[in-house]
Amino acid sequence: xxxxxxIMEDFKINHLRELEAxxxxxxxEVAAQFERPTLLFSxxxxxxxxxxxxxxxxxPAKVPFALLHVDTGHNFxxxxxxxxxxxxxxxxICIARKVQDSIDKGRxxxxxxxxxxxxxxxxVTLLDALEELKLDCAIGGGRRDEEKARAKERFFSHRDxxxxxxxxxxxxxxxxxxxxxxxMGEHFRxxxxxxxxxxxxxxxxxMEDIDIPSLYFTHKRKVFHRDGVWLAWAPFMQLKExxxxxxxxxxxxxxxxxxxxxxxxxxxxxxxxxxxxIAATRVTERGGRYDDKRSxxxxxxxxxxxYF
Amino acid sequence: xxxINSEPAPGYLDMELLRFTTAGSVDDxxxxxxxxxxxxxxxxxxxxxxxxxxxxxxxxxxxxxxxLLTDGLRAEREQGITIDVAYRYFATPKRKFIIADTxxxxxxxxxxxxxxxxxxxxxxxxxxxxxxxxxxxxxxYISSLLQIPHIVICINKMDLVEFKQDVFEKIRKRFLKxxxxxxxxxxxxxxxxxxYGDNVVDRSSNMNWYNGPTLMYLLENIHIAGDLNLVDIRxxxxxxxxPQSDKYPDYRGYAGRLAGGVIKPGDRVRILPSGxxxxxxxxDTFNGPLEYAKPPQSVTVTLEDDLDISRGxxxxxxxxxxxxxxxxxxxxxxxxQKPMQLGGKYLLRHTTRDVRCVIKNVDxxxxxxxxxxxxxxxxxxxxxxASVCIKTTRPLFYDSYRTNRYTGSLILIDEATNETxxxxxxx
Numbered sequence: 001x002x003x004x005x006x007i008m009e010d011f012k013i014n015h016l017r018e019l020e021a022x023x024x025x026x027x028x029e030v031a032a033q034f035e036r037p038t039l040l041f042s043x044x045x046x047x048x049x050x051x052x053x054x055x056x057x058x059x060p061a062k063v064p065f066a067l068l069h070v071d072t073g074h075n076f077x078x079x080x081x082x083x084x085x086x087x088x089x090x091x092x093i094c095i096a097r098k099v100q101d102s103i104d105k106g107r108x109x110x111x112x113x114x115x116x117x118x119x120x121x122x123x124v125t126l127l128d129a130l131e132e133l134k135l136d137c138a139i140g141g142g143r144r145d146e147e148k149a150r151a152k153e154r155f156f157s158h159r160d161x162x163x164x165x166x167x168x169x170x171x172x173x174x175x176x177x178x179x180x181x182x183x184m185g186e187h188f189r190x191x192x193x194x195x196x197x198x199x200x201x202x203x204x205x206x207m208e209d210i211d212i213p214s215l216y217f218t219h220k221r222k223v224f225h226r227d228g229v230w231l232a233w234a235p236f237m238q239l240k241e242x243x244x245x246x247x248x249x250x251x252x253x254x255x256x257x258x259x260x261x262x263x264x265x266x267x268x269x270x271x272x273x274x275x276x277x278i279a280a281t282r283v284t285e286r287g288g289r290y291d292d293k294r295s296x297x298x299x300x301x302x303x304x305x306x307y308f
Numbered sequence: 309x310x311x312i313n314s315e316p317a318p319g320y321l322d323m324e325l326l327r328f329t330t331a332g333s334v335d336d337x338x339x340x341x342x343x344x345x346x347x348x349x350x351x352x353x354x355x356x357x358x359x360x361x362x363x364x365x366x367x368x369x370x371x372x373x374x375x376l377l378t379d380g381l382r383a384e385r386e387q388g389i390t391i392d393v394a395y396r397y398f399a400t401p402k403r404k405f406i407i408a409d410t411x412x413x414x415x416x417x418x419x420x421x422x423x424x425x426x427x428x429x430x431x432x433x434x435x436x437x438x439x440x441x442x443x444x445x446x447x448x449y450i451s452s453l454l455q456i457p458h459i460v461i462c463i464n465k466m467d468l469v470e471f472k473q474d475v476f477e478k479i480r481k482r483f484l485k486x487x488x489x490x491x492x493x494x495x496x497x498x499x500x501x502x503x504y505g506d507n508v509v510d511r512s513s514n515m516n517w518y519n520g521p522t523l524m525y526l527l528e529n530i531h532i533a534g535d536l537n538l539v540d541i542r543x544x545x546x547x548x549x550x551p552q553s554d555k556y557p558d559y560r561g562y563a564g565r566l567a568g569g570v571i572k573p574g575d576r577v578r579i580l581p582s583g584x585x586x587x588x589x590x591x592d593t594f595n596g597p598l599e600y601a602k603p604p605q606s607v608t609v610t611l612e613d614d615l616d617i618s619r620g621x622x623x624x625x626x627x628x629x630x631x632x633x634x635x636x637x638x639x640x641x642x643x644x645q646k647p648m649q650l651g652g653k654y655l656l657r658h659t660t661r662d663v664r665c666v667i668k669n670v671d672x673x674x675x676x677x678x679x680x681x682x683x684x685x686x687x688x689x690x691x692x693x694a695s696v697c698i699k700t701t702r703p704l705f706y707d708s709y710r711t712n713r714y715t716g717s718l719i720l721i722d723e724a725t726n727e728t729x730x731x732x733x734x735x
Binding site: 013014015017018019020021022024025028029031032055056057058059060061062144145151152167170171172173174175176177179181182183194195197199200 | 393395426549608717
C-alpha cells in the first residue's frame with residue numbers, strides 16, 4: 001500500500017532525473033512537431049547521451065528517426081568503430097555524409113597551413129545533407145555551459161533557408177512551450193541537453209551505465225604540444241619545427257575532429273576517476289578545443305553560418 | 309517494480325535542482341553577485357578567468373568585468389549590455405543551480421518574463437543607498453505575475469551605508485508594503501555586500517544584528533519540493549507510442565510529462581476532451597515499470613481500455629476540476645515588435661494542444677512601474693503587460709495559472725511570421 005505521505009517524503013527528485021525528464025520531453029516534442037527530424041551523432045559523449053535519451057523517450061518503440069554523422073575523414077578510428085558497434089547493438093540507422101565528398105565536388109576548399117582543420121568545412125557538408133535528405137530538424141548535443149555563444153541558444157533554435165542562426169532575433173522560450181513552426185526550406189536545431197553541464201553528463205553516464213568509446217579513458221598515444229594544448233598526432237598533420245611527437249598517458253575530454261581536439265594528460269581509467277577529475281579540474285572542456293581559440297567570437301561566427 | 313527515485317546513489321548524485329532568476333541593471337551589483345556565487349562555488353574555470361581578465365584589460369576596465377562571462381554575444385560585449393537571457397550553471401554539494409540571468413531595464417521585460425517562467429526562486433537586488441525604487445517594484449511584480457514561489461530580496465551595498473540595521477529595516481518594511489499589493493507567497497530579506505562577500509556565501513562579521521541565513525544558505529536549503537501541485541492529476545498527452553513490433557504488437561502508450569498530481573496503476577482517470585473514463589494499467593519507462601509517477605517526470609502511460617487518444621488530449625482524475633471554455637481571460641506579456649492586434653487572430657499553444665484564437669478585448673494595461681491599471685489604453689506593444697479576453701476555436705481545458713503553472717500558461721504565435729509573440733497566464 002502506498003501512502004501519500006511516502007510520496008511527499010520521496011518527492012525530492014535528483015537533478016539528473018529532472019534534467020533527463022526535461023530532455024526526454026524536448027525529444028518527444030521534436031517527434032511530434034517535425035516531419036523529418038534527425039539526430040546529429042558524432043560518436044562523442046554528448047551525442048551518445050543524446051541517443052540514449054532518445055531511446056528512452058520512445059521505448060518500447062524504436063527511435064522514430066535516423067541518425068546523421070558528418071564525417072570529417074579526420075576521425076579517431078575508435079570513434080567510428082564505436083559508432084558501428086552501437087548501431088548494430090541497438091538496431092538504429094546512422095547515415096554518414098563525408099566532408100571529403102564536399103571537397104571533391106568543389107563545394108568547399110581544404111584549409112592549408114599548420115593549423116589546417118576540416119572543422120569549419122563540416123558546416124557545408126551538414127547543410128547539404130539536411131537539404132539532400134529533406135530533413136527539417138536536427139537534434140544536437142550542444143550545451144549552454146560549453147561556450148558563451150551557446151549560453152544564449154534556445155532549446156528550439158530556428159534556422160533560415162540558408163541555415164543561418166540570428167542570435168539577436170531568437171524566439172522567446174517560456175515554460176515548456178516550444179514553438180517549432182517554420183516556413184518551407186527553413187529548419188530547426190534542437191538542443192535537448194542545453195541545461196546539462198559536463199559533470200552532469202559524466203554523472204549520468206555513470207548512473208545509467210552507458211557505453212562510451214575507449215578514448216575517454218586513459219591510453220598511450222603519440223601527442224605533441226602546441227600553444228598550451230596537447231594535440232593527438234596523426235599522419236596528415238603538419239608539425240612546426242620545434243614540435244616533437246612523444247608518447248604520453250592521455251585521455252580525451254571531448255572528441256571531435258582529430259586536428260583540433262586536445263587531449264588531457266590523465267591516468268583516469270574508470271568513470272569514477274573521470275568524475276573526480278572533472279570535479280577537480282580548473283579548465284573548461286573547450287579549453288582544449290583549438291577551433292574555439294581562433295577568436296573571441298569564433299563559436300558565434302561559426303554558429304551564425306550554420307555550424308552545429 | 310522499481311522506484312527510480314529511491315535507487316542507491318552516491319552523495320553527488322543525490323542533489324536537487326534549483327532554477328533561479330536574477331533581475332537587475334548594470335549598477336546594482338548583479339554581475340558582481342553572480343560572479344561571486346560562481347567564483348566561490350568554483351564554477352568559473354581558469355581559462356574563462358584568463359579570457360575575461362585579458363578582455364577587461366583590453367577594454368581598459370580597472371577591475372575584472374565578470375559580466376563578460378555571461379555576455380556571450382558579440383553585440384553584447386561591444387555595447388556592454390546584456391541583451392538576452394543568459395543561463396549559468398553551478399553546483400554545491402547540496403544542489404545544482406541554473407541561473408537565468410536577465411537584464412533589468414524596462415525594455416527587456418520580455419526577457420525577464422522568459423527567465424521567470426521556469427524559475428523556482430527570484431533574487432531581486434536592491435541598492436541599500438536608494439531603497440525600493442521603480443525597478444524593484446517592477447521586478448517584484450513580474451515575479452508575482454509569473455508566480456515564482458520564492459523571492460529573496462538582497463539588499464546590496466550594505467558596505468556603503470555603514471552596515472546599518474535601520475537602513476535594512478526601512479527597506480524591508482517598504483518592500484513588504486509593496487508586496488502586500490502583489491501575490492507573493494514567500495519572501496526573505498538578506499543584507500549583503502556582493503563586492504566584499506558579506507552574507508553571500510559566508511556570514512558577515514560586519515552585521516552582527518542580522519541573525520538570518522546567508523544567500524547561499526537560502527539557495528541551498530529553501531524547500532522547493534512542495535511547490536508542485538501533487539493533488540490534481542494533469543497529464544497532457546504529448547506523443548503516442550506504438551511500436552508495432554513482434555514483441556509489442558498491440559502496445560499503445562501515451563507519452564508525456566506529468567504536470568500535476570500523482571498517478572498509480574489502477575487509478576481511475578478521465579480523458580479530455582472526449583470525457584471517457586478508464587484506469588491506468590501501467591506506467592512504463594526504459595528502466596522498467598513504475599509504482600507511481602509525479603511531476604516533473606516524463607513517462608509513458610497505458611490504459612485498461614482501448615480509446616482514441618492523441619496528442620493534445622489530457623488525462624486527469626475522474627473529478628478533474630479543470631475549466632473548459634472557449635472564452636478565456638488572461639494576463640498577457642507582449643513579446644514582439646509588432647503590436648497586438650485587437651480583433652486579430654493568433655495560433656495558441658496550451659500544453660500540447662494547438663488551437664486558434666481571436667483577441668476580443670483588452671480589459672486594462674498594467675503600468676508595471678506604478679502598478680496602476682490603465683483601462684483607457686488598448687495599445688499593447690512590445691514588453692507591455694495587459695489583461696485580455698480571447699475566444700478560441702475549440703475549448704481549452706485549463707487551470708488558472710495560480711493553481712498550476714503548466715496547465716495555466718499559453719503562448720500566442722503569429723501565423724504569418726511563426727514568431728512567438730505573446731505569453732499568457734490564465735486568470
